[in-house]
Every structure is written in C-alpha cells, then in structure tokens.
Amino acid sequence: MTRFGGIEAGGTKFVCGVGTGPADLEKIVFPTTTPTETAARAIEFFRNKGIEQLGIASFGPVDLNPSSPTFGYITSTPKAGWRNFDIVGTMKRALDVDAAFDTDVNGSALAEAQWGAARGLTDALYLTVGTGIGGGAIVGGKLVHGLRHPEMGHIRIPHDRDTDPFAGCCPFHEDCLEGLASGKAMEVRWGCIAENLDAGHRGWDLEARYLALGLMNWVCTLSPQRMIIGGGVVKNPRLLPMVRQQLEELLNGYVPAPDVVEPGLGDNAGVLGAIALAMDSVESPSRPLQIVAETP
Amino acid sequence: MTRFGGIEAGGTKFVCGVGTGPADLEKIVFPTTTPTETAARAIEFFRNKGIEQLGIASFGPVDLNPSSPTFGYITSTPKAGWRNFDIVGTMKRALDVDAAFDTDVNGSALAEAQWGAARGLTDALYLTVGTGIGGGAIVGGKLVHGLRHPEMGHIRIPHDRDTDPFAGCCPFHEDCLEGLASGKAMEVRWGCIAENLDAGHRGWDLEARYLALGLMNWVCTLSPQRMIIGGGVVKNPRLLPMVRQQLEELLNGYVPAPDVVEPGLGDNAGVLGAIALAMDSVESPSRPLQIVAETP
Numbered sequence: 288m289t290r291f292g293g294i295e296a297g298g299t300k301f302v303c304g305v306g307t308g309p310a311d312l313e314k315i316v317f318p319t320t321t322p323t324e325t326a327a328r329a330i331e332f333f334r335n336k337g338i339e340q341l342g343i344a345s346f347g348p349v350d351l352n353p354s355s356p357t358f359g360y361i362t363s364t365p366k367a368g369w370r371n372f373d374i375v376g377t378m379k380r381a382l383d384v385d386a387a388f389d390t391d392v393n394g395s396a397l398a399e400a401q402w403g404a405a406r407g408l409t410d411a412l413y414l415t416v417g418t419g420i421g422g423g424a425i426v427g428g429k430l431v432h433g434l435r436h437p438e439m440g441h442i443r444i445p446h447d448r449d450t451d452p453f454a455g456c457c458p459f460h461e462d463c464l465e466g467l468a469s470g471k472a473m474e475v476r477w478g479c480i481a482e483n484l485d486a487g488h489r490g491w492d493l494e495a496r497y498l499a500l501g502l503m504n505w506v507c508t509l510s511p512q513r514m515i516i517g518g519g520v521v522k523n524p525r526l527l528p529m530v531r532q533q534l535e536e537l538l539n540g541y542v543p544a545p546d547v548v549e550p551g552l553g554d555n556a557g558v559l560g561a562i563a564l565a566m567d568s569v570e571s572p573s574r575p576l577q578i579v580a581e582t583p
Numbered sequence: 584m585t586r587f588g589g590i591e592a593g594g595t596k597f598v599c600g601v602g603t604g605p606a607d608l609e610k611i612v613f614p615t616t617t618p619t620e621t622a623a624r625a626i627e628f629f630r631n632k633g634i635e636q637l638g639i640a641s642f643g644p645v646d647l648n649p650s651s652p653t654f655g656y657i658t659s660t661p662k663a664g665w666r667n668f669d670i671v672g673t674m675k676r677a678l679d680v681d682a683a684f685d686t687d688v689n690g691s692a693l694a695e696a697q698w699g700a701a702r703g704l705t706d707a708l709y710l711t712v713g714t715g716i717g718g719g720a721i722v723g724g725k726l727v728h729g730l731r732h733p734e735m736g737h738i739r740i741p742h743d744r745d746t747d748p749f750a751g752c753c754p755f756h757e758d759c760l761e762g763l764a765s766g767k768a769m770e771v772r773w774g775c776i777a778e779n780l781d782a783g784h785r786g787w788d789l790e791a792r793y794l795a796l797g798l799m800n801w802v803c804t805l806s807p808q809r810m811i812i813g814g815g816v817v818k819n820p821r822l823l824p825m826v827r828q829q830l831e832e833l834l835n836g837y838v839p840a841p842d843v844v845e846p847g848l849g850d851n852a853g854v855l856g857a858i859a860l861a862m863d864s865v866e867s868p869s870r871p872l873q874i875v876a877e878t879p
Contacts, residue, residue, distance in 0.1 A: 409729075426729070427728070431722055431805060433706035435838055437806050442800040443740055443796050445742055459835045507733060507734045507736075508720070508738065508800070509729055509733065511730060512729060541737060542731055542734055
C-alpha cells in the first residue's frame with residue numbers, strides 16, 4: 288500500500304502527518320517561522336517515514352496552475368518572508384516524492400467530505416476562522432478551483448461604522464470579511480486575542496453578525512447543503528448558535544438556511560486534507576480543470 | 584431530429600422559442616401578466632410547432648428537486664400572483680411533452696457556455712441586471728445547483744448611507760445587492776427608469792460601485808475565468824468600463840480580475856438557455872445532483 292504524507296501549511300502553524308485517514312494518522316505540530324527553518328522541520332519529520340506521495344495544503348494565495356513557472360509557490364501573501372516561496376519544489380527535492388498541491392481550505396473541505404461533517408454531500412462549504420479567514424467549497428462533488436482559487440475571506444460585507452468604528456485590518460482591502468472578523472481583527476480591535484476575550488463580551492455578537500453576513504453570501508452564491516466552520520475563533524461555544532440565528536434573520540425566509548456545523552475532524556481537518564490531496568492525486572493523477580484553467 | 588422548445592420565463596417578459604441554437608432560433612416575446620394569461624400565450628405559440636422536448640428557464644425562487652411535491656413550481660417570489668405557480672406542470676399538461684427546468688440565469692449561463700461568451704470555459708459567471716438581479720455559475724464545467732439553487736442577487740454588500748441614503752427595495756432583505764442595484768432600485772431611487780437616466784448621471788457611478796462589489800464577492804468565492812453581465816441596466820455603454828475599473832480597485836492586486844464582458848448571445852441568452860436545458864436533458868436525462876441534493 289502506498290504511504291501518504293500530508294503537510295498543512297498554515298500561517299501560524301505547520302501540521303505534518305502520515306497515514307490514510309483519521310484512524311491511522313500520526314502527526315506533528317510546530318509553529319510557522321521562516322520558510323527555511325519551517326521546511327527543514329517538515330523534512331526532518333518525513334525523512335525515513337518511507338512516504339511515496341505527499342500532499343501539501345497551504346495558506347495562500349498559491350499558484351496551482353501546473354503549466355505556470357511558479358506552480359507550487361506561495362505568491363502574494365502579506366506574511367513576511369513567505370512571498371514567492373517554492374513550497375512544493377522545496378519538499379519534492381528534499382524528499383524525492385511527488386506532491387499534490389492545493390489551498391489549506393480546499394484540503395480541509397476535501398477531508399471533511401471524505402471522512403467528516405460533509406460526508407456524502409455534493410455541495411458543502413468549509414470555512415476556517417483563525418488568524419485569517421479562508422474557505423473551500425465542494426460543488427457538484429468537486430473542489431472549486433476556477434481561474435486561480437477562491438479567496439473567500441476577502442469578500443466584502445456591510446460594515447456599520449457607527450456600531451463598529453474599527454477600520455479593518457486587511458492590508459489589501461481594509462474592511463473585507465477577514466479584515467473585520469478574523470482572529471487578527473478581533474485582537475487588534477479589542478486588544479486581546481479571541482481565546483482570551485470574555486465569552487459574554489459584545490465582540491462576540493459583532494463576530495457572529497459578520498460571519499453570518501459572509502455565510503449569507505455563500506448561501507446565495509453556492510447553495511451549499513451544509514456549512515462547516517472551524518478555526519481557533521469558533522472555539523467559543525456561544526458563537527455558532529449566534530451565527531445560526533443571525534443567518535436565519537438575514538435570509539429572512541427567502542431561502543432556507545443550511546446547517547452550520549463544526550468540523551467533523553476537529554483540528555485534524557487540515558492535515559487530513561493534505562493527505563486526502565495526496566491520495567486523490569494517485570487515484571486521478573491528471574487535474575484537467577487546473578490544466579485548462581488558464582487557457583480560456 | 585428532435586424539435587426543441589424553450590421558455591425564458593422572466594418577471595417582466597416571456598420569451599418563447601424553437602430551434603437548436605442561435606442559427607435557427609425562431610422566437611416570440613410578450614409581457615408577463617397573470618400566470619394564466621401568460622401561460623396561455625406560451626401554449627398558443629408552441630401549439631402545432633411539433634416540439635418533442637421543452638426547456639423552461641424561470642425567474643425564481645423555483646423548486647428544482649424532482650422528488651419534491653412542488654417540483655416545477657415558482658415558490659416564494661415577491662411577484663404578485665406567481666407564488667406557488669406550477670409552471671412546469673401547466674406547460675407539460677397543455678403540450679404533452681417533457682420539460683427540463685432550471686432558473687433563468689442558470690439557463691443563460693449554460694447557453695453562454697455552449698454558444699456565447701463563455702464558450703470553452705470551465706468556470707464562468709452569468710449575471711443579469713434587469714428588474715431584479717440574478718446569477719448563474721458554471722463551476723468545473725457544470726451548473727451550480729446545490730441544496731436549492733443560487734440566489735446571487737441577494738448577497739449583502741457594503742452600503743454607505745452617507746453617499747446613498749436610499750434604504751434599498753428588496754422586500755426580503757432591503758439593501759441586499761438587488762435591493763440597491765437592480766433596475767427597480769434605480770427607478771425607485773432616481774424616480775425614472777434606468778434606460779431614461781442620463782448617461783452621465785451620478786447614479787451610474789453608484790451602480791458601477793455596487794455591481795463591482797458583487798463581482799468582487801464572486802471572484803473571491805468562485806474564481807471564475809470570465810464574468811458575463813447582461814440585462815437592461817447594462818445597456819448604458821459607460822457602465823461596464825466603470826465596473827471593470829471599480830473591480831480592479833477593489834481587488835487591489837490581491838487576485839487578478841477576470842474579464843467582465845457582455846453576453847455573446849445578446850438578448851437571446853435566456854431563451855437559448857431554455858433550449859440548451861431541453862437539449863441537455865435529452866443527452867443526460869437523469870440529474871443526479873438534483874436528486875441527491877435534498878437528502879444529505
């Protein structure tokens with residue numbers, strides 16, 4: 288049996304794992320520092336594990352077009368030091384294996400569809416609300432890629448400056464969803480990280496409102512059967528019930544609100560997503576959608 | 584050869600046609616009045632045309648789930664008299680033919696992908712800005728359906744009440760995109776229909792801004808290779824160039840802006856979409872995505 292490895296390359300932490308699903312996952316977690324240092328720790332973990340196929344699910348934006356000279360690179364990220372880092376090339380050369388590549392959230396969406404909360408569904412959204420906000424979607428049973436890849440955290444939503452005078456913290460769009468509702472936005476706005484914000488603080492009502500506005504836009508655009516929200520910010524147990532209620536109010540009966548649930552795979556969605564990408568690439572090695580994507 | 588008929592059931596006008604594509608289309612256009620009267624005119628057109636398969640591309644929301652007791656109905660529309668009208672059943676019984684059914688904008692997206700501005704693309708958005716706003720999307724070569732169907736006009740976007748104190752005119756969501764930027768919104772806000780608004784009126788700058796905000800959200804969610812905008816409101820030739828510029832400014836280099844173009848099929852996208860649905864249903868009579876959609 289092929290040995291699969293997966294890397295969840297996140298902006299805050301890297302998770303590396305080997306296995307074939309939730310049952311036999313062996314993993315290691317370490318903080319994301321410089322590209323060189325972080326890649327070296329990943330290489331050290333996989334060395335001597337005998338993996339034959341690697342999957343990398345990375346924070347982005349990333350270049351997913353196999354015919355591009357910068358395929359496998361992290362591209363225009365605001366994250367210091369990581370812009371134009373050849374993550375796929377670095378790992379392939381060091382470990383002498385093939386590597387499948389996608390966004391971290393596409394990986395998680397795939398893993399949730401395979402083993403988690405979106406099992407058996409054809410249309411689902413996976414959203415993570417951590418330092419940043421990212422989303423991956425399964426439409427008609429397949430991951431959405433398109434011209435490049437979704438960057439769902441950067442959608443624009445109503446921002447009532449009377450209620451929330453915070454200008455937003457996205458370096459590209461200021462008060463896009465990520466700029467208003469990411470963990471970083473909460474930290475900058477309230478002066479403490481989301482995990483330490485009192486569970487009854489009014490910041491959570493605002494957070495629920497912003498996330499519901501984002502979800503409303505995805506309901507209207509993708510009509511998912513279920514929406515899964517993971518990430519550090521949603522660990523407050525009050526948050527998801529408030530998000531569901533706000534979403535119902537926003538939709539106002541025009542279309543039904545789909546379920547909004549936590550990831551079935553917990554914190555392992557990301558690394559299992561990377562493994563799912565590796566497994567998927569062995570089953571269907573050509574990725575025709577990607578190949579034609581840049582040649583309209 | 585099978586004779587195909589198509590109905591573009593719009594909130595303002597019905598377009599009925601027979602043919603197999605843009606080259607041999609024969610069509611008739613008439614205003615949408617009551618369901619009974621409007622259906623009777625459509626039936627009269629098709630009578631004696633010998634059609635063997637019908638496609639209906641309808642304004643919505645509609646029930647697309649073949650296992651639902653209200654399959655083929657227009658459902659929670661705010662349009663007077665049309666709520667819970669069995670459009671598919673009415674036409675099938677009168678003409679004794681099978682009928683494929685989808686949203687008007689899904690039909691148009693399919694027609695544009697088959698014969699128009701999205702030909703050869705795997706990922707494209709079709710938006711119409713008329714009395715209302717609606718969108719259909721092709722993702723990975725297939726129409727997006729999901730749990731129900733997209734209702735893209737109802738996404739929420741930033742609304743700066745200092746610049747635009749108009750409250751919005753959507754009866755469900757007030758200042759959603761449709762509530763702010765549809766032809767009806769322009770008419771209510773400025774006191775004259777969009778077609779009669781001076782091409783240099785500041786209302787067009789506002790319109791371009793709102794449409795660009797909507798497009799930004801779809802770029803971030805679907806990553807389309809191209810976006811097509813049709814409908815009465817975009818007939819002002821100043822509008823699309825302004826939309827493109829605003830979209831570039833909003834994206835701010837984070838991801839590239841895809842082309843924003845007019846429909847390749849002009850005003851025939853809708854009725855050709857209905858015919859494309861009819862043709863498609865003969866080629867692939869089962870619609871597995873729809874059948875599983877309601878049974879997660």
